[in-house]
Amino acid sequence: MAGKIVYMFLIYAAVLAYDLPAWRRASKKGRLVYSLLLAFSAYLCIIYAADLVWPNVDQLFHLLFAEPSKLFIKSLKGL
């Protein structure tokens, strides 16, 4: 876990240091979207670093499409 935290810290530090001049020039909307994206990435970062089984994007798709797609494939194979 410590290794993952250091790894992610280095990545975030590099990205933020690089984007700082662009952040200063960006519009309010641009900064808001940037912050929202970083917040989402922070959520994923926690899942990654702590190996948590928290809700993720694939689970949403699995919930909506797993059963219908299996039924569809079953019906295709039955032809």
Added chain:
Amino acid sequence: MNNKESISSFQLSMLFLAYITGSAVIIIPSPLAAAAGNGAWISELLALCSGVIVLACILYLYRHLPGPTYIEFSKQLFGKWLGWTIALPALLLLFLQLSNIVIDIGDFFKSTMMKQTPAPIFHFMFIILSALTARAGIEVMARMFVLLLFSMFGSIILVWIMVSPYYHLEYLFPIMPDGIGPILHGAYIANGFPYAEIGFFTMLLPYVRKKDDARYGKSLFWALLVNGITIVISVISAIMVTGPLAGFYKYTLYQLARLITFQEIVERVESVIGFSLIVGSYMKASLSLYILNAVVSRLFKVKDNRFLLFPLSIICFLLSNTLYTTELEFVEAVNVIWPLAINCLLILPLLVMTAIVMIKQSLK
């Protein structure tokens, strides 16, 4: 990645070829052969037909609507809020698509060449390379990818020729021992990846120079045809060499390259060919990231197109490390769930939009 960038119709078709052939040529033969057996090449042809329909739809929409991209199409036809409802699932699909490509690359290196290295190392290096490429802009990508495409197709053709002593024509028969069902299953898989993903390519159409507007449709169809032929021959080669085992070997072309020997001088060339094949995935990942960034920037009307690229890359990197806990989950997500999800969330709205525009045009 500024808004004044422009490319020729030839460059657009090369980007399109890289986008649809990139990772597909190395990945798709195996699940196709597993699902459809000896009839995998028929599945590929059926899926190619679906790709032709999707491409025809996006070209039709682009010619008849003043809005240049999928986001603008949906907002113009359905209004602001319904347009958002259509665009947001497409955005999630793009995140998943890019993450899946990155996962595949990590898996390829881990299962073939560098088994001791942790997958996140590959994921990070790959995503940072794609981010830097996307940041360089579409003109740079268009110029660079033409050369890389030559290298990739050269390697593919070399594999086809060099493994020809192992071809067994009899392995191709019987073509449909279990009827049409498995063929349609294979077509379902190949339709989801790569042909339904053509829908995302609308984001790159506005970059074509105005004087080339009349020509790019034809060149895109040619690119699609080249893609179809390449995948069909790759699938047939895999079946003719490995027979009933074609569906069990992952990264079929790489496995075929392992068989290459010439006068006991040329041996173990699979690593060189493997890297040429991986270049395809790199091109697709770079283009997907570029498209993802364009979608987010247009959706939220962010003027500086480069500004959001690195946060998006971090998200894709983290998604690639957190999405699936086992390989089985990943295989199910790509081969079972993805085709239906992308058809419902991207292709269905695209078909509805095309139908609406066609009706409007006929009423004029």
